[in-house]
Amino acid sequence: MDRPRRPVPWAVAVVYGAVLAGGVYWSLVGEGLDHPGRLAGFVLVLALLFGVELVEWRTPVHPGVLLAARIGLFAAAASLDGSGTSRALFVLVPFVAYFAFGRATSVALAAACLAFIVTGFSLSTPDWYRDAEYVSDLLMFTIGLVLAVCMAAVASAEREARGRLESTLDRVAELSAAMERNRVARDIHDSLGHHLTAIAIQLEKATAFADRDPALAERAIADARASARDALADVRRSVRALREERPPFSLRDALTGLAGDGGEPAVTVTVTGEPDRYDTAALTALYRAAQEGLTNARRHAKASVVTVSAAFDEAGARLVVADDGRGFATPGEGFGLLGMRERVELVGGAVSVDSGPGAGTVITVTIPPAPAWSAA
Incomplete structure (x- = not known):
């Protein structure tokens, strides 16, 4: 299955790296020291996410399978990361989906991710909406989702524009080649065709008068030679023109x-x-x-x-x-x-x-x- 590679491939890796650094930092300086197993699991999940990206770039796997794998690993990372930094991973869901399934699916998944975060807050902290920190996190997450969809739209539009430009350039090259072939064909017909016609006429004349008027036949042969020289000079002029050595006409x-x-x-x-x-x-x-x-x-x-x-x-x-x-x-x-x-x-x-x-x-x-x- 051939499909175009996702633009800005580094964006996903940068987010993974930032989440990994934030989770490890929290584990080393915060409460995470009391749960070394969670840190190991968290690091393993992030490693698997990097592996998913590698699989996508090297193996033709259906994008739906890859997206489902990412969402599962995002949820696992969020459950193992007590700092809450891993929630930022869900911003990548609409970003990745945009290139695989289009804008409508991307927007729908962005709304689903927002609902997922709200549900998580509601289950863990019933009165979360009274806490400014939770509300601030939710607003920042919403902004991240909007920016992710917008960035994907811009990157997708740029890729399509580049594809149209390349197609246009290919068409221009084809038309230029066709025009050049037609020009060369006209030059060959108009130049060599003219001289070869003159040579043929003179040789026919020489053949016809070879016995009756040898002098006239000799002149016809001389004229044919002159036409041949003219043809050679015309060819040389054409070659000079192709080399852009154009003498005044x-x-x-x-x-x-x-x-x-x-x-x-x-x-x-x-x-x-x-x-x-x-x-x-x-x-x-x-x-x-x-x-x-x-x-x-x-x-x-x-x-x-x-x-x-x-x-x-x-x-x-x-x-x-x-x-x-x-x-x-x-x-x-x-x-x-x-x-x-x-x-x-x-x-x-x-x-x-x-x-x-x-x-x-x-x-x-x-x-x-x-x-x-x-x-x-």
């Missing part, structure tokens, strides 16, 4: 690199405005969108011309990737477009795709104005 240079990577169709790039006012995340989202649009144009559209235009002004950032390819009737939602949407939505933007059979494809990405524009 230039969207102009990145888009120019897309246009001049040697692939087909021909790519025209225009950039207007001030992209540097946007943060790296927004610029990277735009670059990956352009890269994905170009990859799709090369892989599926059979386009002859692709235009990439990026404009930055007070209204926001706008990227348009247009090709004159064969288009499609119903836009597909493959992993590339899904990753593009995820990337753009993370920076507050939106993606739209306009296409039709024989009419080419236009991908439009918009991102809200950067804070630098708002402050200008």
Whole structure:
């Protein structure tokens, strides 16, 4: 039987130690010297109580059994302790019960302990309520019961709060790991996928023209090698980013690199405005969108011309990737477009795709104005 360990485990041991010290002291300096057997029995009972605590921490015993054992030993200690100090042990009954059975049971047992003490006073001293010492002891015992229940409530609430916090932290860690996996997946698809597509196209071109136009086939192979080098450079940049060695990102240079990577169709790039006012995340989202649009144009559209235009002004950032390819009737939602949407939505933007059979494809990405524009 697995159950959470009781908070503040030292509290019970401290009370046991205080009661033991008080009982032994009374026996040595008071009337207890005349009853050495009671002192030995008292010490034995306290030792058994410490043993119960040890059993609880090392052996899975039902809490009801342990609570019953404690109450019996408390009663035995109170009967052997002439100083009355052992009555303080009953304060632990609602304290321990709170963690095992809950608040209602704890409060009920606190009331039962109070009734038990009152009954004991009534049986031993019928007019006890006329004695200020008895009344004072009863009030102190009542205060002890209230404090015990309150302390247990606070400790229990703290344990529950800590459990919720740990659960929340675990969930945050899971979500962070999932987000990082998605980011890496998008990077692999957008970066390596683009370069591998270019390499495949160039190698197919080289194979097709190997006999008819060896010079063109050689250029295609050279272009494939250049794309492979670009892929390796992209991987290295990603590794540097993971190591937080982030060089400044230039969207102009990145888009120019897309246009001049040697692939087909021909790519025209225009950039207007001030992209540097946007943060790296927004610029990277735009670059990956352009890269994905170009990859799709090369892989599926059979386009002859692709235009990439990026404009930055007070209204926001706008990227348009247009090709004159064969288009499609119903836009597909493959992993590339899904990753593009995820990337753009993370920076507050939106993606739209306009296409039709024989009419080419236009991908439009918009991102809200950067804070630098708002402050200008």
